[in-house]
Amino acid sequence: MTTVLWLLGPSGVGKSTVGWRLHRLLDRGSYVDADQLGLCYPSNADDPENHRIKSSALGALWPEFKGSPLIVSGFLNTPGEARLYTDRLPGADITLCRLRVDHAELRARFLGRGWLPGHVDQALDDADALERADFADFTVDTDGRAPAEIAAEIRERWAA
Incomplete structure (x- = not known):
């Protein structure tokens, strides 16, 4: 059976960066940015x-x-959106990991990208919606942490 780890969270939380770091840490398998x-x-x-x-x-x-x-890294706002993807992965053992960060750091990360600054409030709203929905298998707090440290924690918690 193929194991799949989906990293989800609002725009700017670090899904792609952490996903790539985790892929490099595993030194096997594949990585896709949805x-x-x-x-x-x-x-x-x-x-x-x-x-x-x-x-x-x-x-x-x-x-x-x-x-x-x-x-896989990619934004999912609801369990229904998650099913759109998981239904297309027959036979997979899928784990959803939500990355979480406080509003001040999310704002700083998002604006630090230097593009689409007008969308920062939407990212904050998305973070709040994910907090309420809480449909991931586990959540990792990323406040003040380096991507390598976050990837190492996820690796410990995910049975790949």
Whole structure:
């Protein structure tokens, strides 16, 4: 059975950075940034985050990943959005890990990117929504921590 770890959290929390670090730490398996699978714009009004496109692309790639651990990073706001993807990974043992950070640090990380500063409030709202929904298998706090340290904790908690 292929194990899949999905890193989720609001934009700016560090999903991609930590996902890549974790992939390098494992030194085996594959890493996919779901956002890269859905860079198709303009998006449809009924799917503004392109979840249907991204989940379809991940499903098409799935046979190539079977047999070794797969790390995926990407924003999921609801259990329903998660199912769009997990339903396309038959036979996978899927673990959802939410990355969490306080508002001040999330704001600083997001603005530190230097692009789309007008979306920072949406990232903060998304963080609050994820806190309320709390559908991940486990959560890792990232406040004041280096990506390598976060990846090491996740590695300890995830049975890859």
